Amino acid sequence: MDAKFWIEKWEQQQIGFHLPMAHPMLASHWSALGVERDAHVLVPLCGKTLDLVYLMSQGCHVTGVELSPIAIRQFLDEQALQADSIDIDGMPVATVDGLRLIEGDFFRLSPQALGSVDAVYDRAALIAMPPDQQERYAQQLLALTSVSVPILLVTLDYDPSEMSGPPFATPREQVMRLFEERYEVDLLERLDVLADNPALEGRGLTGLTETAWHLKPRQPKPKN
Ligand SMILES: C[S@@+](CC[C@H](N)C(=O)[O-])C[C@H]1O[C@@H](n2cnc3c(N)ncnc32)[C@H](O)[C@@H]1O
Numbered sequence: 001m002d003a004k005f006w007i008e009k010w011e012q013q014q015i016g017f018h019l020p021m022a023h024p025m026l027a028s029h030w031s032a033l034g035v036e037r038d039a040h041v042l043v044p045l046c047g048k049t050l051d052l053v054y055l056m057s058q059g060c061h062v063t064g065v066e067l068s069p070i071a072i073r074q075f076l077d078e079q080a081l082q083a084d085s086i087d088i089d090g091m092p093v094a095t096v097d098g099l100r101l102i103e104g105d106f107f108r109l110s111p112q113a114l115g116s117v118d119a120v121y122d123r124a125a126l127i128a129m130p131p132d133q134q135e136r137y138a139q140q141l142l143a144l145t146s147v148s149v150p151i152l153l154v155t156l157d158y159d160p161s162e163m164s165g166p167p168f169a170t171p172r173e174q175v176m177r178l179f180e181e182r183y184e185v186d187l188l189e190r191l192d193v194l195a196d197n198p199a200l201e202g203r204g205l206t207g208l209t210e211t212a213w214h215l216k217p218r219q220p221k222p223k224n
Pocket of ligand 1: 017047049071106
């Protein structure tokens with residue numbers, strides 16, 4: 001999907017992916033990652049998700065990255081937050097205590113601009129990309145977190161012959177292919193969520209599962 005696709009979705013407020021609460025799998029599984037308070041958490045492709053608020057409530061410092069200025073404005077307005085504006089690498093950044101919202105293309109973000117990261121939370125970011133862009137997304141994520149950090153990843157899976165994304169079907173094999181070189185991939189929870197997603201059912205799906213994955217950094221191999 002190109003930037004124009006998402007910018008227009010926000011302009012037209014076609015944001016069926018947005019939830020009115022923090023994602024239940026975040027609340028259930030964040031503690032499994034063992035992330036300390038004060039940790040710096042990266043939330044790629046964050047939209048205006050209330051997951052940002054949840055992570056802040058856990059004492060984390062959070063950086064969200066989002067293309068759409070409308071999403072960022074709505075998040076700040078809805079949370080009644082007064083943000084300062086700075087610029088990082090030519091991208092506008094809204095900053096409030098414990099939160100930075102970088103407005104721009106995730107693929108343009110540099111590790112220097114982001115700073116060191118302790119954990120990543122991805123819900124509806126990887127799966128917003130078609131399979132041929134997911135590889136590029138995963139490479140960028142790994143480049144931004146040069147020392148491996150834990151990742152809580154939430155994906156959807158369905159029969160791709162029934163519907164074209166977004167969201168894109170992302171089965172276990174794809175998660176393994178993208179991450180297993182640097183991560184052990186642990187399945188935390190898988191739920192049948194078709195009934196909770198009538199819009200996707202209306203697009204033709206007869207089955208839909210949602211999965212929370214804990215990507216655990218592999219220990220570096222000892223040198224001989
Ligand atoms: C499916 S939505 C998910 C939003 C959020 N993670 C949530 O759970 O509500 C994907 C979001 O990624 C943003 N996006 C898409 N491509 C992007 C990119 N290359 N860089 C930054 N944001 C992007 C879109 O504007 C959209 O808000």
